[in-house]
Amino acid sequence: MANTAPSTSIALPDDPNVRGDIALEDPVEGREALVRGDRDFHYITEAVCRGNEAPLLKTPSSFVFGLLLAFAGFLLFGGYVGWLFWEGPGLWGNNNPVSWAWDIVNFVFWVGIGHAGTLISAILYLFRQKWRMGVNRYAEAMTIFAVICAASCVVLHTGRIWLDYFLFPIPNQMQLWPNFRSPLEWDVFAVNTYFTVSLLFWFTGLVPDFATLRDRATVKWRQLFYGALALGWRGSARHWVTYEKAYQILAAFSAPLVLSVHSVVSFDFAVSQLPGWHTTIFPPYFVAGAIFGGFAMVQNLILPARAWLGLKDIITIHHIENMNKIILLTGSLVGYAYGMEFFVAAYSGNEYEGFTFINRGFGPYWWAYWIMISCNVLSPQVFWFRKARTNVWVSFIVAALVNTGMWFERFVICVTSLHRDALPSSWEYFVPRTEVLFLAGTFGLFLFLFLLFVRFFPVIAISEVKTILPQANPHWEGYGHAKGGH
C-alpha cells in the first residue's frame, strides 16, 4: 500500500467499510491513491456490479422499503398532476402580484441541482481532475433526474398544459412561430438542449459498463436488457479512439452549457423590469448558486450510497473533501453576490431598488431571507476546517442545510420581489395552498428514478475508474516499483 500512497504516515485498516472514511495527511510529494487498497481491475468490476446483479427477489428489504417510499412519492406526483389537469393552477396560492411562486421556485431549484453533475462530468474532465471518475456517473444521473423534475414543473406551470407544444418551433396551421426574442423561449431551448446533451453524455459513458454487465449476465432478461443497451460494444481499440474523441467533444460542449443554462434561467428574471430582478449580477450569481446547490445534492445522495453499497474504497473521504471545498467556494461566491446585490441597490440611489432589498431582509418575508443567509452563507463556513470537511456527518448535515437554503433563495428571489408591486394597492402576501404536495411529488419522482438507477445501472463509471488504477498505465511495472506511474 505504501507505494501507491508514497507519503502516507497513517496505516489504513483492512476493513473496507472504515478505510474510506479516514482522512490521510496531505502528502508532501506524490498523491494519495484515488482507489484505496491494492485493488485490481476485477475488484472494480465486482464492487460495482454486485449491487446490480443481486437477483430481483433477493433485493435487500431496506432497499425495497426505500423504493416503495419513493414510489409513494411518485404516485403523489402523478395524482397531483392529475388534479392540476382537472382544476388548473387555481390550486396554487399564486395571486395577482405574485404570479410566479412555487412552480418557478421548484423549477429553478431542480434545474440548478443538475449543474453539479455537468460540472463534474464535463469541466472536471477537461481539467483532468481524476478524482471525478469515482463520482461522475452518480452525479450525471442526478443531473438527468433533476432536469426531468425541473421540466415537469415548468411544463405544468403553463396552465393549459395541452398547448405546451406552442413552445416549440413546430410548423402549424396558424403559421406562427415562437418568439425567439423572449427569455422564456430561450429557456425552452436551454433546458431542452441541456437535458438532451446530458442524456447523450450519460449514455455514452454507460455503454462500456452496460457491456460489462452484459458479459457477466447469468439470466436471460439481464442478457437481453444489458445486451440491447450495450449496442454490441466489445472494447475495440479502434472504437475507443472515436469514443474518447466523442467523449471529449461532448465534455467540451457541456462545459459552456453549465454556464449558459442557468444564465438563461436567470435571464427570465434579469431581462424583466422588476426591481430585485433587473440586475446584471444575476447570471454569474445563478450559476454559482446552481453549482453550490448541486454539489450539496450530490453529497446528500452519495454519502448514504457509498456506505450502503460498500463503495468507500472508490468514493473515499478525499472525494467528499474535494466536493466540500467546492461547496465552500461556491457558497462564499453566493454570499458575495447577496452582499453585492445590497450594495448595488444602495449605491444606485434608486429608491425602488433600495426598497426591494430592505424589504427582502426586513419585510414580511424576513424569515425566508434569513433562512437563506444562514443556510447558504453561514453553514458552509465550517468547511474552512479540515476536520469538518472530512467528517461524513458534518458533510451530510451541511449539504442538507444548503439544499434547504438554495430552495429558499429561489423563493426569496421569486416571491419577495413580486409581492410588493409598483402599485401599493395590489400589494399582497403570498401563502402556498397545495404546492407542498407538488414539491414533495417532485422529490418522489426524483428519488424513485434515482433508486431504480442505483438498482439497475452501474453507479460508478467502471471503465473510467479502471484507468486511474496505477496498473492501467501501459508502462507500469508492478507494485514492487514505487515510481511505476508517470
Next chain:
Amino acid sequence: MSTKFGLLAEYENPAQLYAACERVRDAGYTKWDACSPFAVHGLDRAMGLKPSTLPWWVLGIGVAGSIFMFFFQIWSMVYAYPFVLAGKPLFSIPAYVPCWYEATVLSACLTAFFGNWALSGLPRYHHPAFSSKSFARVTDDKFFIMIERRDPQFDQAAAEALLKDTGASSVEELED
C-alpha cells in the same frame, strides 16, 4: 460448414497488450484489433491508428446547424410573421443569441453522439469474438488482440507464433 474468422490472443495486463500491439503493428498486419476493458492510454499509437474523423463531422454539422438557426430566426421573426413584442426590434442579434447558441450545441452534440456509434459500426448484433468464452472478460480485466484471416498477409502459423511470442497467455481460433 463454419468458416474461421481469425486468431484471438489473451493478455493479462495493459503493459503486455501495449508491447504486443507494437509488435503486431510492426509485423505489418492491417486487419487486426485490440480489445480492452478501458481505453489504454497511448494504445492508438502502439497500434498505428489514425486519429478519428469524428471532429470534422461535428464541426461541419455544428456549423451547419448554427447557420440554419441564425437564418431561421431572422426568417421567422422578421419575414414569416413579424410581430412586435415587448418593444424589441424584429431583427435583433443579441436577442437571437441564446437560441442560436443552444441550437449550435445541440446539433454538434447529436453529431458527436450518433457519429461515434456510426463510425464504429455500432450498434452491432454479433461479432465473431463473442463466440469465445474467454472474451467475456474483455469488459472486466483481460486484454485481447485479434488478427483476422482476411488480412492480406495472414498466415496461420506465423501469426500464431508472433502472438505466442508476445507473451499471450492463450491463443485460440475464432469461428466466424
